[in-house]
Amino acid sequence: MPLTLHLTVNGEAHRVDLTDPRPTLLDVLRERIGLTGTKKGCDRGQCGACTVLLDGQRVNSCLVLAASADGAEVTTIEGLSADGALHPVQAAFIENDAFQCGFCTPGQVMSAVGLLAEGETGGDPERIREGMSGNLCRCAAYPGITAAVMDAFARMEAAEGERADDRARTEDRARQGEPA
Amino acid sequence: MNLFDYVRPATLGEALGAAAHPGAAVLAGGTNLVDLMKAGVARPERIVDISRLPGLSEIETLEDGAIRIGALVGNAALARHPAVKAAAPAVAEAVLAGASAQLRNKASVGGNLLQATRCAYFGDPASACNRRVPGSGCDAKGGDRRGHAVLGWSDACSATNPSDLLVPLAALGAVVEIAGQDGTREVPVAEFHTLPGADGDAGGPQLRHGEIVTAVRLPADAARFAAASRYVKVRERTSFAFALVSAAAALDIEDGTIRAARLALGGVAARPWRAAEAEAALTGKAPDAAAFQAAAEAAMAQARPSAEDNAFKIALALRVAVRALTLAAKGTPERMPALPASVFAPTLSAPSPSAPSFQGTAR
Ligand SMILES: Cc1cc2nc3c(=O)[nH]c(=O)nc-3n(C[C@H](O)[C@H](O)[C@H](O)COP(=O)(O)OP(=O)(O)OC[C@H]3O[C@@H](n4cnc5c(N)ncnc54)[C@H](O)[C@@H]3O)c2cc1C
Ligand code: SF4
Ligand code: FES
Ligand code: FES
Numbered sequence: 001m002p003l004t005l006h007l008t009v010n011g012e013a014h015r016v017d018l019t020d021p022r023p024t025l026l027d028v029l030r031e032r033i034g035l036t037g038t039k040k041g042c043d044r045g046q047c048g049a050c051t052v053l054l055d056g057q058r059v060n061s062c063l064v065l066a067a068s069a070d071g072a073e074v075t076t077i078e079g080l081s082a083d084g085a086l087h088p089v090q091a092a093f094i095e096n097d098a099f100q101c102g103f104c105t106p107g108q109v110m111s112a113v114g115l116l117a118e119g120e121t122g123g124d125p126e127r128i129r130e131g132m133s134g135n136l137c138r139c140a141a142y143p144g145i146t147a148a149v150m151d152a153f154a155r156m157e158a159a160e161g162e163r164a165d166d167r168a169r170t171e172d173r174a175r176q177g178e179p180a
Numbered sequence: 181m182n183l184f185d186y187v188r189p190a191t192l193g194e195a196l197g198a199a200a201h202p203g204a205a206v207l208a209g210g211t212n213l214v215d216l217m218k219a220g221v222a223r224p225e226r227i228v229d230i231s232r233l234p235g236l237s238e239i240e241t242l243e244d245g246a247i248r249i250g251a252l253v254g255n256a257a258l259a260r261h262p263a264v265k266a267a268a269p270a271v272a273e274a275v276l277a278g279a280s281a282q283l284r285n286k287a288s289v290g291g292n293l294l295q296a297t298r299c300a301y302f303g304d305p306a307s308a309c310n311r312r313v314p315g316s317g318c319d320a321k322g323g324d325r326r327g328h329a330v331l332g333w334s335d336a337c338s339a340t341n342p343s344d345l346l347v348p349l350a351a352l353g354a355v356v357e358i359a360g361q362d363g364t365r366e367v368p369v370a371e372f373h374t375l376p377g378a379d380g381d382a383g384g385p386q387l388r389h390g391e392i393v394t395a396v397r398l399p400a401d402a403a404r405f406a407a408a409s410r411y412v413k414v415r416e417r418t419s420f421a422f423a424l425v426s427a428a429a430a431l432d433i434e435d436g437t438i439r440a441a442r443l444a445l446g447g448v449a450a451r452p453w454r455a456a457e458a459e460a461a462l463t464g465k466a467p468d469a470a471a472f473q474a475a476a477e478a479a480m481a482q483a484r485p486s487a488e489d490n491a492f493k494i495a496l497a498l499r500v501a502v503r504a505l506t507l508a509a510k511g512t513p514e515r516m517p518a519l520p521a522s523v524f525a526p527t528l529s530a531p532s533p534s535a536p537s538f539q540g541t542a543r
Binding site for chain 1: 286
């Protein structure tokens with residue numbers, strides 16, 4: 001049964017013609033769209049290596065039937081950096097030595113991006129560890145991963161603070177009749 | 181994975197029609213069904229994708245105070261919902277103690293209710309299994325049954341129901357709303373999965389082929405326990421593991437006396453085990469250690485190991501029940517614990533961000 005999928009992956013529209021409804025989102029990303037940054041570890045929802053954002057939420061792409069994701073927006077590890085600048089989570093992973101072999105890393109980074117967007121852990125290491133427990137690391141880089149997520153949280157808070165200060169300054173100037 | 185047709189009906193009526201097809205299976209989040217299809221355990225001829233059906237993704241408070249949770253509500257969304265957290269905090273805690281954040285984002289309430297057992301022989305199409313193929317036998321016998329049932333099992337099947345969510349739902353008297361082509365019906369969560377019987381009858385969910393679960397309803401009465409409710413889950417690792425044994429406890433305490441109690445156990449039977457004897461034993465008592473011990477013993481009075489190496493689950497269940505009741509009596513925590521449902525306090529120290537690393541020393 002032929003099926004046509006429309007996916008927006010990292011901001012780019014893709015049309016994928018399937019001759020068979022069996023592939024998962026993970027397989028379509030890797031084999032059809034050519035984005036191999038998303039890894040296949042267990043293929044059974046148990047390791048987190050295949051984590052992507054599906055309509056903004058982190059999910060295991062190995063358990064998503066691609067057909068069911070028709071029309072969705074997907075963000076993969078390839079879509080995180082903007083204009084050549086690393087995403088704060090990517091930068092924090094490098095800074096904090098949060099990997100060894102690197103196989104789990106794309107999934108860890110995508111999961112951390114999802115976790116920070118959920119906004120429920122703050123910088124609490126215990127909540128971060130619990131929130132990241134869907135991502136296994138065979139090299140056991142866990143201390144570095146937790147440190148990296150704490151660090152990324154702090155960086156993003158600081159950046160948000162600066163943006164808020166900027167907004168406040170602009171509003172102040174506007175109130176005082178100065179050009180922004 | 182076998183080949184199948186994929187259909188995505190636009191309305192519940194169309195979906196019921198499509199699901200009536202003999203080889204059809206409905207797909208919600210897919211986190212269990214796709215997994216079972218990969219293993220060759222589920223071999224549907226037709227996938228009826230219900231994940232976008234309108235009207236099944238809402239949580240609403242009804243006029244009588246009951247909370248109606250649509251079958252397609254995500255597990256994560258359920259745990260975050262203000263009305264659920266306020267009226268049934270043990271439900272939120274149980275959900276957050278299950279699976280991983282990624283799975284909870286995709287998993288639905290209906291799929292959680294209908295998820296299959298994690299018995300390893302069920303998951304292996306090469307093994308005999310009465311639950312997978314009625315009457316075929318049970319290869320778990322004489323095999324690894326360490327995690328198997330200690331209540332309500334039979335010679336036909338000793339598997340447990342793996343859901344965390346169902347344990348507090350059963351304790352609080354939640355009801356499953358079911359739609360079929362002939363109309364709608366309701367079944368209590370605590371009875372939704374039938375127990376195994378004789379002659380190769382492994383039991384299973386009370387859902388006729390082609391029926392679709394539309395919602396789970398928490399009665400208004402659940403809210404009387406909101407101030408003293410906990411879920412406790414013991415597993416083989418701190419997080420991201422199924423329960424060995426779990427318990428949901430909910431108490432309504434006034435002037436030092438238990439006015440009403442709710443207790444259900446997970447990981448011990450083919451369904452969440454509502455312990456009515458324990459609830460009766462607690463009513464009118466002071467919430468103290470003696471009452472909790474007596475209640476736990478009442479809950480486990482009929483327990484017997486299904487294998488040589490799983491008697492430990494009886495001792496564990498007694499302790500988990502006592503712990504859940506003790507924690508519930510102390511009051512529902514204001515904020516969700518960092519490790520939901522865990523018996524461990526957060527103790528591990530924090531790694532310091534940007535601690536000296538290889539990059540740091542090389543520079
Ligand atoms: C690695 C891993 C770890 C896990 N750990 C836990 C855990 O610790 N605790 C826990 O409780 N769960 C755990 N789970 C299970 C998880 O909670 C379930 O997979 C999930 O809840 C299923 O929901 P779904 O929407 O993805 O279901 P699906 O996979 O879409 O469906 C599951 C079943 O339900 C049927 N179904 C779905 N919706 C309906 C409906 N509305 N009406 C009729 N039938 C329906 C499907 O036909 C199928 O048979 C784990 C899963 C994995 C993969
Ligand atoms: S215990 Fe139940 S689920 Fe496991 S193999 Fe036996 S019949 Fe199947
Ligand atoms: S590859 Fe998807 S969770 Fe392991
Ligand atoms: S860095 Fe090797 S698996 Fe995590």
